[in-house]
Amino acid sequence: MRTYLDCYPCFLRQSIEASRMAGADQSQQYDVVLRVLELLKTISPGATPPEIGLEIHRLVREMTGNPDPYSQVKKEATERALGLLPRLRSIMDESENKLETAIRLCIAGNIIDFGLNRDYDLWQEVERVLTQDVAINDIELLRKELQSARSVLFLGDNAGETVFDVLLIERLLVPVTYVTRGGPVLNDATKEDAYAAGINKVAEVMDSGVQAPGTIRSLSSPDFREKFKKADLILAKGMGNYETLSEVDAPIIFLLQVKCPVIARDIGASIGSTVVKKGIGLKV
Amino acid sequence: MRTYLDCYPCFLRQSIEASRMAGADQSQQYDVVLRVLELLKTISPGATPPEIGLEIHRLVREMTGNPDPYSQVKKEATERALGLLPRLRSIMDESENKLETAIRLCIAGNIIDFGLNRDYDLWQEVERVLTQDVAINDIELLRKELQSARSVLFLGDNAGETVFDVLLIERLLVPVTYVTRGGPVLNDATKEDAYAAGINKVAEVMDSGVQAPGTIRSLSSPDFREKFKKADLILAKGMGNYETLSEVDAPIIFLLQVKCPVIARDIGASIGSTVVKKGIGLKV
Numbered sequence: 001m002r003t004y005l006d007c008y009p010c011f012l013r014q015s016i017e018a019s020r021m022a023g024a025d026q027s028q029q030y031d032v033v034l035r036v037l038e039l040l041k042t043i044s045p046g047a048t049p050p051e052i053g054l055e056i057h058r059l060v061r062e063m064t065g066n067p068d069p070y071s072q073v074k075k076e077a078t079e080r081a082l083g084l085l086p087r088l089r090s091i092m093d094e095s096e097n098k099l100e101t102a103i104r105l106c107i108a109g110n111i112i113d114f115g116l117n118r119d120y121d122l123w124q125e126v127e128r129v130l131t132q133d134v135a136i137n138d139i140e141l142l143r144k145e146l147q148s149a150r151s152v153l154f155l156g157d158n159a160g161e162t163v164f165d166v167l168l169i170e171r172l173l174v175p176v177t178y179v180t181r182g183g184p185v186l187n188d189a190t191k192e193d194a195y196a197a198g199i200n201k202v203a204e205v206m207d208s209g210v211q212a213p214g215t216i217r218s219l220s221s222p223d224f225r226e227k228f229k230k231a232d233l234i235l236a237k238g239m240g241n242y243e244t245l246s247e248v249d250a251p252i253i254f255l256l257q258v259k260c261p262v263i264a265r266d267i268g269a270s271i272g273s274t275v276v277k278k279g280i281g282l283k284v
Numbered sequence: 285m286r287t288y289l290d291c292y293p294c295f296l297r298q299s300i301e302a303s304r305m306a307g308a309d310q311s312q313q314y315d316v317v318l319r320v321l322e323l324l325k326t327i328s329p330g331a332t333p334p335e336i337g338l339e340i341h342r343l344v345r346e347m348t349g350n351p352d353p354y355s356q357v358k359k360e361a362t363e364r365a366l367g368l369l370p371r372l373r374s375i376m377d378e379s380e381n382k383l384e385t386a387i388r389l390c391i392a393g394n395i396i397d398f399g400l401n402r403d404y405d406l407w408q409e410v411e412r413v414l415t416q417d418v419a420i421n422d423i424e425l426l427r428k429e430l431q432s433a434r435s436v437l438f439l440g441d442n443a444g445e446t447v448f449d450v451l452l453i454e455r456l457l458v459p460v461t462y463v464t465r466g467g468p469v470l471n472d473a474t475k476e477d478a479y480a481a482g483i484n485k486v487a488e489v490m491d492s493g494v495q496a497p498g499t500i501r502s503l504s505s506p507d508f509r510e511k512f513k514k515a516d517l518i519l520a521k522g523m524g525n526y527e528t529l530s531e532v533d534a535p536i537i538f539l540l541q542v543k544c545p546v547i548a549r550d551i552g553a554s555i556g557s558t559v560v561k562k563g564i565g566l567k568v
Contacts, residue, residue, distance in 0.1 A: 005300050005313055008321075013293040029289055037292075037321045 001243045003049050004262045008040055011049075011056055018060040018186070022069035032063050049243045050214025057185045058211065068184035070159075077112050077160025077187065078196045080122060085163060088126070092167060099146075100139055102168040103255065104129050107274050109164025110157060110238050110257045113187070129257070135273035141284060142235075142253050142276060149233035151175045154203065155215055155245075157238030157256075159189040162197035165237065169202045176203035177227060182220075183211035188240070214240035217248070236279075239263050245279065252279030285527045287333050288546045292324050295333075295340055302344040302470070306353035316347050333527045334498025341469045342495065352468035354443075361396050361444025361471065362480045364406060369447060372410070376451060383430075384423055386452040387539065388413050391558050393448025394441060394522050394541045397471070413541070419557035425568060426519075426537050426560060433516035435459045438487065439499055439529075441522030443473040446481035449521065453486045460487035461511060466504075467495035472524070498524035501532070520563075523547050529563065536563030 015036040019029045095101035108129035154176050169176050178199050181188045194205045209221030234252040242254045258264050258273040299320040303313045379385035392413035438460050453460050462483050465472045478489045493505025518536040526538045542548050542557040
């Protein structure tokens with residue numbers, strides 16, 4: 001998905017928020033804004049939002065001297081999610097359609113997103129996503145693909161959300177490689193965050209090699225690119241992975257909540273929707 | 285009130301929206317954004333948001349060739365409000381505290397604001413503002429000031445809201461001069477919009493001489509500046525007038541709804557609040 005004009009104000013807002021998270025004072029925040037205004041003028045047509053996000057958050061880290069502004073926020077999100085885990089496991093135990101329930105829980109965790117909205121009630125989200133209609137529903141296709149896939153490449157999204165991912169990975173019954181970002185960017189999960197959520201107990205964990213809030217293949221490590229190329233089935237969590245991979249010809253299924261109007265328009269589902277959507281590379 | 289960093293993303297968003305309202309195509313919208321990014325880099329410290337708004341909306345008008353992008357929107361807002369007038373008059377007829385009711389209705393009309401939020405239910409707003417607590421409540425001071433004032437200078441805000449202003453002006457019992465913007469900017473009321481709402485039947489109508497979404501005295505017409513200087517009591521509607529006059533030593537009472545987080549923090553009341561607040565120039 002290309003960057004829309006409506007993303008520009010959001011980038012600017014994000015850079016201010018990230019600067020504050022990094023502990024920048026007013027003057028540093030202002031310097032960041034000036035640099036981001038300059039950066040936004042140079043966005044190349046066709047760049048995806050995470051490609052810009054990569055630049056913006058690198059700028060914030062460099063200018064504030066804080067290598068991981070969302071460090072504390074990520075730790076708290078993971079702890080909060082781990083605190084819910086017993087209740088989430090009960091839901092799984094009682095479910096009659098465990099794969100669908102695991103998918104829904106996995107998507108409920110996608111509400112954890114500091115790029116957009118810091119206020120949410122995690123348990124309320126779980127209840128909402130468990131019961132609401134899936135707006136774009138390729139769950140049956142996902143079930144079918146899982147029957148023939150020899151392995152799954154799972155592209156993670158945010159810290160804390162990782163805990164919910166564990167529940168789905170446990171249902172997949174094939175070897176899973178879980179991919180985190182290459183380093184801290186926004187509240188996206190790094191390898192460290194994945195370990196804190198226990199992902200390493202259910203999957204092999206690797207990182208993409210890129211410190212971007214999405215999956216930018218051209219900048220990724222050779223190891224990741226190889227895995228991506230050979231993958232039978234790729235599960236891609238969240239908006240950042242959708243933004244970078246929506247036009248990629250690969251066997252991808254996107255799992256996400258729609259949290260911004262630009263994605264809503266692009267994907268064809270309203271804000272608040274639960275989406276399980278096959279990518280253009282999956283033929284049915 | 286000075287422009288906060290959080291206003292920058294909002295200016296950018298507003299420029300995109302205004303360009304679309306003006307009928308700009310993608311390429312024109314992009315050109316506007318590039319110019320606004322440049323403009324935002326030059327904001328002088330201490331400038332109020334409407335001073336930036338003046339520049340941004342002038343840029344949009346010039347670059348799109350549309351002298352009044354919100355023309356249709358303003359007409360519709362006025363018609364919609366006029367359609368409610370019989371019901372609003374019934375509320376006034378039945379009210380036991382007519383001044384307070386008129387003030388509340390006048391502030392309910394302040395929801396009509398295309399700078400921020402295009403979706404609102406006007407009647408629902410009326411019912412909400414009629415019954416909710418006034419968060420900052422200088423209504424009794426306003427009542428007292430009205431007893432000694434020989435005239436009132438009423439600084440209007442948006443088109444459509446003008447209809448609600450009529451109801452308050454009718455209760456003031458002293459001569460009122462109603463001030464509109466000097467020309468089209470956002471959906472702010474011009475003299476034409478004030479006439480369409482019937483303000484001219486209850487007040488003398490003049491404009492400020494400036495095409496800004498607020499009251500910038502230094503750029504105003506000599507006639508307006510004279511009126512402002514000599515005024516016994518100034519009623520200033522909406523956030524734009526608050527932003528430009530909150531630090532001005534004049535006998536002002538602000539009437540507004542809090543609709544953005546920056547104003548909320550500055551004024552000390554949460555979003556959605558109804559505010560009747562004396563300015564720093566009114567001694568009690």
